Amino acid sequence: MRIIIAGAGEVGFHIAKLLAYEEQDIILIDRDKEKLDYVSSHLDVATIKGSSTSLKVLQEAMVQKADLVISATSTEETNIATAIIAKNLGAKRTVARIENIEYLHKKDILDLKTIGIDEIISPESLAAKEIDRLLKEAALTDSFDFSSGMLSMIGLSIQEDSVLHNKTIAEASSLDPYQNFVTVAILRNNETIIPRGNNQFRKDDHAYFIVCPDVIDKLITLTGNESFQIKNVMILGGSKVGINAAKRLSKKYNVKLVERDKDKAFELADQLKQTLVINGDGRDIELLEEEGIEEMDAFVAVTGNSETNIISCLVAKKHGVRKTISLVENIDYIQISQDIGVDTMINKKLIAANFIFRYIRKGQVLSLTSIHGVDAEVLEFEVQENSKITRHELKDLNFPAAAVIGGVIRRGEGYVTLGNFQFKPKDRVVVLARPNCIRKVESYFN
Incomplete structure (x- = not known):
């Protein structure tokens, strides 16, 4: 091209x-x-x-x-x-x-x-949509649905008391006799691992799974996390991202937005009828305490200053907020987000670039996303009549080692794919792949 x-x-x-x-x-x-x-x-x-x-x-x-x-x-x-x-x-x-x-x-x-x-x-609109997606479930570090939720990709941290701790991928799969989840990536010390059966889960790993919808709660428990529904959200910053996020989130949650500029705060109060707009400096810990930060389930910092956003999220964590999201300008910060205590860092330009990038992919790509901090892409392909992937069972396809097939949607139902799975035309296949092997992965679906 x-x-x-x-x-x-x-x-x-x-x-x-x-x-x-x-x-x-x-x-x-x-x-x-x-x-x-x-x-x-x-x-x-x-x-x-x-x-x-x-x-x-x-x-x-x-x-x-x-x-x-x-x-x-x-x-x-x-x-x-x-x-x-x-x-x-x-x-x-x-x-x-x-x-x-x-x-x-x-x-x-x-x-x-x-x-x-x-x-x-619009990078700002896409960032707001990403924030909305990330707030679906407090325990998840990431979440992305395929085909309206027939399959999902979720991220979870491995806690010390998790039954997965020190177990291999193969051992973990035996905990689910119906084989309704597959591990597609592990982020460990900023290193991306495309796992195989002998890889072990370790404490503080951030593991990513392709799952059928009815298994998400079970995986949350297996990883040692606790399911928690978000009700109250505080947004720091009346930026374009903050405004767009408030419009989206106020339809589902109780939302407070803190804006430092007095005139802008009054303007936003008129514009955001379902959001409680507060004029004040979000860096002021006393102000956050007065506005009930300890009652918040999620804290989203989207001011124009990355450092303010990060520090504010850490303050929110210290006050017991379960889910924190920070907007950052420096893409390199994303790699260290969970290591320093912020659940997720997002960069609106990176989100926009990934959205645009789907126009470049080949092989009937239906959707594409990236995982924050993970050196890989997640793609959803539609299998064509003569696609290479239909020729053999999965175990005999010689699929690239730097990629993993997580699941398939067939006739409106999601399935996890095992070694004896045979792909058919019109299947929608979810694949996680490192950038350097995407071209080879695409060849299986052309």
Whole structure:
């Protein structure tokens, strides 16, 4: 594929980085020479200095041969214009990053495809959606549903009193005679392990499972965790992420939002009718105590300062809050989140990059997600009539060792796949794979 990325910031750089393991024809466009020099020194991609709205620049990038143009600069107007111009110059597909979420809500009315924009994405809206997903169950460090919950991927920490502690993967599977879960990854000391039968669970491991829906509570118990429903949520920061999160969460939970700026707090109080907006400095521990932080089940810190968000989450933990989520700008922080006591750290640009990345995947990819801090992707493929994966039973497929098939959805039911499983056309298969073997995994589904 020939892919043109406008914008060498974090979103554009991360997309290009995800493609570094594959034989894709990538061109990165940016006005900033220093950013392009950084990209060139770290990634094997072509770069062009200039504006992505320039006809000359786009023609130099041979936009007429582009399979995909991703406009991910920091300026909404530039992204919209780039997508429109690129489409009219012959690009097959365009994606534009936007800030105004009204475009998302009015997509059908606006009919953006008629002017050349195939897809729009808002990092702030996606981050709010991610927060909503992470608050489903307090015990889970991560959660993602496939096919409306027919199968789920969940993350759980292994506690010292867990019955899984010091057991191998093979021994753990014997605890479930119906084979309704499979371990697909273990995060240990910031190292990602794609487990095999002889790998052991250890205390403080963060283990990730593909499960059938009725097994989640059992796995929570097996890992030594306690199931807990969230009712009360405190959000720190009236940022765009905070506003979007409050709108989503207030439909299900009792939500308080703390905003330091007085004028903005009054404005948000008018805008967020179902949310209790408090004017105050969230770094003030006395204020948090006065506003009942000890009664909160979840604390979500989304101010514009990563350090404030992290420290506030640690304060919340100290006051007994069960679930904490911190928005961070530095992607490297995500690797250390659970080690320092924050349940989950999210980066809105990384979330946006992963969302865009699904347009690049091959083999009828239905959904794609990443696990926070884990060096792997989770993909859902649809099996085609002549797909390689249908030729043999799973144990005889010679499937890549750096990947694991977690389960399959067949005719509306989810199943965990064992060695004697035979895949059929129309099956929806959930796979976890390291970036360097995704291309090989895709070949099984083409």
